[in-house]
Amino acid sequence: MSDSPEAGSRQASAPGAPPSASSAVSFVSFCLTAPLLLPLLDSITAAAWPLVDTLEGFPPEAVAFANPLVLAALFVALAVLFASLVGGRPLRLGRRVELAAAGLYAAGYCAVAVCSSFPFSVPLMVLSAAGGALGAGGALLALHWISVVAPEGFKEAFRAVLAAAALTLVSSVVARAVPAHLVFPVYAALAAVSALAFAHSLRAQEPIEQPSAEGGDWWAVFGGLDVSFLDEAEDIQTPRARGLFFIVAPLVMIALFAADRLLLARMPFLLSPVVIGGIIALLCALLLLRVKRDRMLLNFSFRFFVPLVAFASFAAAAFVPESVERLVLMVGGFAFLTAYALSMTAMLLTMSGRMRSLSVPVAGLLVVVACLIDQIAFVRFPFAEATDVNYLLFLSLFVAAAVLLIITPGSRLWHVLLDGIDERSDAAVAHRSYLDRCEAVAAAFELTPREAEVLVLLGRGHTSAFVAERLVISESTARSHRKNIYRKLEVGSREQLFELLDRFDQAE
Known part of the structure; x- marks a missing residue:
């Protein structure tokens, strides 16, 4: 490709x-x-x-x-x-x-x-x-x-x-x-x-090219569905809530x-x-x-x-x-x-x-x-x-x-939902905090600017296919960036990546 x-x-x-x-x-x-x-x-x-x-x-x-x-x-x-x-x-x-x-x-x-x-x-x-x-x-x-x-x-x-x-x-x-x-x-x-x-x-x-095997494990779709459009509403991501x-x-x-x-x-x-x-x-x-x-x-x-x-x-x-x-x-x-x-x-x-x-x-x-x-x-x-x-x-x-x-x-x-008018500003603050943490991680582990962009999407739980579509790159390139990020951050899974991002407080 x-x-x-x-x-x-x-x-x-x-x-x-x-x-x-x-x-x-x-x-x-x-x-x-x-x-x-x-x-x-x-x-x-x-x-x-x-x-x-x-x-x-x-x-x-x-x-x-x-x-x-x-x-x-x-x-x-x-x-x-x-x-x-x-x-x-x-x-x-x-x-x-x-x-x-x-x-x-x-x-x-x-x-x-x-x-x-x-x-x-x-x-x-x-x-x-x-x-x-x-x-x-x-x-x-x-x-x-x-x-x-x-x-x-x-x-x-x-x-x-x-x-x-x-x-x-x-x-x-x-x-x-x-x-x-x-x-x-x-x-x-x-x-x-x-x-x-x-x-x-x-x-x-x-x-249209066939989708690659990466990201094609649809059997786990309800364990890894992309619900990032819910932003910080993490309660839907628990097993009991999904069930x-x-x-x-x-x-x-x-x-x-x-x-x-x-x-x-x-x-x-x-x-x-x-x-x-x-x-x-x-x-x-x-x-x-x-x-x-x-x-x-x-x-x-x-x-x-x-x-x-x-x-x-x-x-x-x-x-x-x-x-x-x-x-x-x-x-x-x-x-x-x-x-x-x-x-x-x-x-x-x-x-x-x-x-x-x-x-x-x-x-x-x-x-x-x-x-x-x-x-x-x-x-x-x-x-x-x-x-x-x-x-x-x-x-x-x-x-x-x-x-x-x-x-x-x-x-x-x-x-x-009950936050009403305050939701817009609260969501903006939370989003800014997340971006600051990604910036801190990218600086600490010397990620390239492109890898920093990919990190923001991977930290939201997105797949390589989604990263490729959002950044207008091929899926193989997105997978390559993901592997390099995992290697530099010394993590082996999405869960470990999430834990690493959670440990980084907002940059001072």
Whole structure:
């Protein structure tokens, strides 16, 4: 690999370069038709195959379409994660694979469109094959777009997530409004446009080098995720805090979704409560874009915005007639879950953007979660009747999830947010103190000016890949600087480097 600045800039800027017109068209068309997101999958399934009997749930045709689609997407995402683990470094999808995925995606939609337009019954095997092709192609395209769009700033990631969610929700509403026999022909046309624009955009792109093995140990991603945009909020970096934030909280949210979905089994709706809740959460989330700083936005989204949606749901249920109280809380539950999903997705997207070598595995993780949610949505529970016991279970999980977000990952982020106006100056003082310590270390151990720049980034926990992108150098050069710094400082790991920096008080 060349170590020239031009080569480093090309490598670094490729994932985040301004999109071409064809790339933008392809991305928008994909968001409008992506069947992996539940609101759209729910809408196109219900619109194309109207419920024969709401007491029995979806008819066999709908299940034969949705289940193979979700399972195929889940298999592809898990295969990418497994291949990354076995290979010792994450995969980067090749152009041939991406072109094949675009073709498979369009072909799957076209096949389902043909099946849904037949006046006679279509064999379930044919419908399943079409759904499987659509799911596999959609999963690969989702991996591509998530890894390419991922920015380094939380606000940029949050804005991208809101844009994608808005497109999906608008498309979900349209799918409910379009006549049933036109649903899949319309979406097949959009998928074909997306595939053609995607193929055209790939021709204009320069080849992107494979990520090196260094920094590719994605198995340890949740032990070393780049959370430096939280600055001095160190409480999220403890093992217990990470376990609560990245494992316990998502599991509680999934359980809450299953309980909320369970209550819907016997309640037919013109517009899905999932879509209604998503629209409410999205409109509220748009107000967060007025927050300017990344750390403040992240803290506010998890500490106030998501719990506030839960509180508003309970408050609204208290002022409506008893006949619709449960419906209001169910819609509020989906709004709460959507608000949480928007914030968590933006956070993972930010980490993916700051650690490019892990972008595809992180994208695969997001696809796996989306597929699990879809699969839960189409499970036929034998106890699906909306009994009081199920309702109490839903309420208990709702309250537990809201409280869990308030108390995790710890108290320090809460205090940072409550500092209010003083936070800006406190953060500046802390940042200055850190830079002074790095200067003291660089002077004491005679580091070169370039090594001093690298030390500032390494001390924040950044990987060599991130250092290369930030300083516009090649990754091999960044690794060389890191080795020289470790040798001069006589440390052998990041933990020892952190300890050394902590021992150096602010330079006098």
